[in-house]
Amino acid sequence: MAARVAAGAGGGDDFPLLDDLMPWSVRPLRTGRPWVTAPDAASLRARWDLLARAEGAEQERLFRPSRSRTPLAPAAALPGTTTGTGAFARDPGPYPEPVRVLHGPFDEQWLIPDQRLLDAARPELWRVADGHQIFAVEHGHLPQDDGPCLSATALLPDGHSPAGRPGRTRPLHRRPGGQEPNLAPGLTALLSERYGTTVTAGSVLAWILAAARHSPAGPLVPLPLDGGLWALGVELGQELLRIQLRGAHGGERPRLPGGRRPYVRAAIRPRPDGIRFDAGEETLVIGEGRVSPVPAAAWDFRVGGVRV
Numbered sequence: 001m002a003a004r005v006a007a008g009a010g011g012g013d014d015f016p017l018l019d020d021l022m023p024w025s026v027r028p029l030r031t032g033r034p035w036v037t038a039p040d041a042a043s044l045r046a047r048w049d050l051l052a053r054a055e056g057a058e059q060e061r062l063f064r065p066s067r068s069r070t071p072l073a074p075a076a077a078l079p080g081t082t083t084g085t086g087a088f089a090r091d092p093g094p095y096p097e098p099v100r101v102l103h104g105p106f107d108e109q110w111l112i113p114d115q116r117l118l119d120a121a122r123p124e125l126w127r128v129a130d131g132h133q134i135f136a137v138e139h140g141h142l143p144q145d146d147g148p149c150l151s152a153t154a155l156l157p158d159g160h161s162p163a164g165r166p167g168r169t170r171p172l173h174r175r176p177g178g179q180e181p182n183l184a185p186g187l188t189a190l191l192s193e194r195y196g197t198t199v200t201a202g203s204v205l206a207w208i209l210a211a212a213r214h215s216p217a218g219p220l221v222p223l224p225l226d227g228g229l230w231a232l233g234v235e236l237g238q239e240l241l242r243i244q245l246r247g248a249h250g251g252e253r254p255r256l257p258g259g260r261r262p263y264v265r266a267a268i269r270p271r272p273d274g275i276r277f278d279a280g281e282e283t284l285v286i287g288e289g290r291v292s293p294v295p296a297a298a299w300d301f302r303v304g305g306v307r308v
Contacts, residue, residue, distance in 0.1 A: 029118070078113055130177065133173055
């Protein structure tokens with residue numbers, strides 16, 4: 001299997017599909033209702049309390065039922081959580097402490113981890129989410145998209161996509177505790193022999209982050225013959241991991257160089273009326289608020305064809 005993959009099975013002579021390299025993938029988490037996530041945890045508690053106190057039609061209006069979830073639908077507790085499992089309308093149970101999730105490519109938010117409130121919580125991801133796990137999150141492909149194929153996070157990704165085309169989530173490990181890498185059998189041994197160095201699951205993920213490219217069939221991952229090129233790609237991917245993991249797994253939280261860190265120069269009011277970029281002053285103008293300095297490259301950066 002590994003030899004077939006390394007030769008480019010599914011994606012051309014030198015471009016295997018990510019599906020071939022990291023076979024286990026999970027469809028995006030689907031909350032079904034936007035109020036279960038928020039930038040701050042306090043507002044989630046206020047929403048929960050309001051919903052728990054409401055009754056009948058008012059509770060149903062606040063809940064925003066779907067085919068998958070209603071106030072009368074029971075659901076099992078998610079792995080690693082303690083929540084009510086009966087119908088929310090009859091017994092909300094204790095308020096579950098919110099958890100950090102990745103909302104879209106780079107936005108960290110809070111989520112109420114109660115499966116009764118989530119249309120598709122993907123329990124299999126919760127089961128392997130721990131201090132050793134890294135999730136590779138695909139970005140939806142659009143024609144002419146030259147942005148990154150995927151990003152990495154130590155948080156559970158909530159499936160949100162600014163482009164409206166979320167991709168699949170691929171855990172680096174199949175079991176808790178960093179056990180059983182989610183890689184094609186024999187792949188690391190084959191690549192170690194090819195490049196004359198020890199290739200780990202982490203270095204494969206680093207290479208994928210640096211080298212993956214879009215295709216209609218899914219992300220393609222070239223595997224070079226040159227060990228020097230492999231080392232350069234892994235080094236770049238490890239830097240991407242350091243930045244995107246934001247201090248998780250004992251790493252340093254990334255910081256912009258002194259003098260180039262953006263600050264809020266004028267307060268951003270709630271619900272601002274639009275956002276634009278002043279290239280001359282390197283400033284984001286958000287309603288009446290102003291944030292600077294912001295490089296033009298940051299304003300122009302897109303994922304799935306959409307500014308982030």
